[in-house]
Amino acid sequence: MPGALSICNAGKVYDPGGLNVVAMDGITFDIRENAFCVVVGPSGCGKTTLLNSVAGFDGLTSGEIFLDGERIAGRGVSAKPGPGRMVVFQNGALFPWKTVLWNVSCGPVQQGRMSRAEAQTKARELMAKVGLSGIEDQFPGQLSGGQKRRVEIVRALMNNPKVLLMDEPFRALDALTKSVVQEFLLEVYDAIPKTVFFITHDLEEAIFLADVVVVMSTRPGTVKRIVKTGLPRPRDHTLLTSPEFLRLYGELEALIHEEAMKAFRAGERELA
């Protein structure tokens, strides 16, 4: 399952009441198949806008996006989401009125690829494989925040997507839970390699997870720097204190801080 993502000169202008807010402009970078790419930037830099165009929730006003050569966004392409591009949402989107098993197995059933029984068998297998057995018959509301996130990742993987899109998925978690779920994601990534497009404003998270970190500037969002981390896999939390990690962190922190300050000042201007 390939999943090479190519973003060419992507731009988006929102026009609420003729205000012409440029959310992002001239974004160009490639993610080769099975690479883990993390986009970092301050709030309001267009990260989510970019992810929504890749997901097919929203169109572009300029530029194009290709997935394995197929044009999925751009002029004349109507935005259309699909199981090839699975999204893990910021606040989680497991259907709370369905059991965990239903949630995990629903994709292949709805796409007509499997019968309900087949999908459920596969869901149980996958959940067992990643250490989530025993919660299949519970409702998402009965799970902890960390469990919910892991189940949602498994639900996405059940659809065998070309690319996994993650929109600040661990934002609402406390620090301890967050590190547990990050390691879970890395284990899953090592076991089932996928192209991952991950958004965060947490630089430590970005470097810990990524092969490639894309730093975005504040509004209008543009690509400020692309850094290959070159850190070895498999990774665990001991990486966080390694000299190589700290060197990267130092290098990127300055960039991010500069953008955050710009965003902050712009915000002050807007409020003034």
Next chain:
Amino acid sequence: MEPNEDNPMIVSSQSIVLTKRGSDRGFGRRLRRFVSGPQFRWGVVGIAGFILYWYLMVDVFKIGSFARLPGFVSTIREWVSRNPTYGTSLFTAEYYKHIWSSVTRVAIAFVLATGLGVPVGLLMGWRRVFRGLTFPILELLRPIPILAYIPVVLVLVPGREAPIIVLTFLAAFFVTILNTLLGVRSIDQSYLRAAKSLGFSEAATLLHVIIPGALPYVFVGLQIGMAACWFSLVASEIVSGQSGMGYEVWQTYYYQQYETMVIYMGTLGMMGWASCATLRAVGRRLMRWRAAMLGGI
């Protein structure tokens, strides 16, 4: 939330706890727990206080115009009498005849209001064009008090029974539509996007996302609608009925049979309470996932 809840090793112990809680869900058990709980005890105290107030104001001190009301003791005596002064008590067929005709009217009107109101509300929430088309009409008709509909309905709908049912229906219908619509609109955009990404068809989205997602609001609407049903039932029975509890409340007032009047008022209150409690029970059953989310009931 303990951080080690996230350790997959102890997931199974957590699920055992939850299954145990699950087996507690029988109606009898819940009733027993409710009766022994503080809510019930305070409820009894509250009602006892209300009755004491009634007894003191009317039976004992006869303060001002309270003297003209039927006393608590005489009302209860009438209610349980085998040979009631005004011909209505727990032991007369008359009593049950009126209860029956009111209950059937409310039942028919409520089922119609739910059966039509929920689909219309879903459609309004789901389809922008339909919402654009119908929302102004809803907002125009909804605020008109149900009493103002009485003449139109009497002119329009033939027969004696049908107008009452139509009026009772109307009150619940608007509330049900509005709450269903709000329920659909309240569904987090992420769920709809997730459904699209997962490859749900429109029909599957409606069935698995929109309907269950709107259900909490729908049930709030049904409860308000049920109360509205009883309200407009009494109003329409007073105006055009020949039977029913509302009709009897007015008749007994007219003939100054105040004990019977209060008996029917009390019965209306109990019926209203019972019908809403039934709805809540049905809602709890359909939305077990919510009980789980709110920490179990």
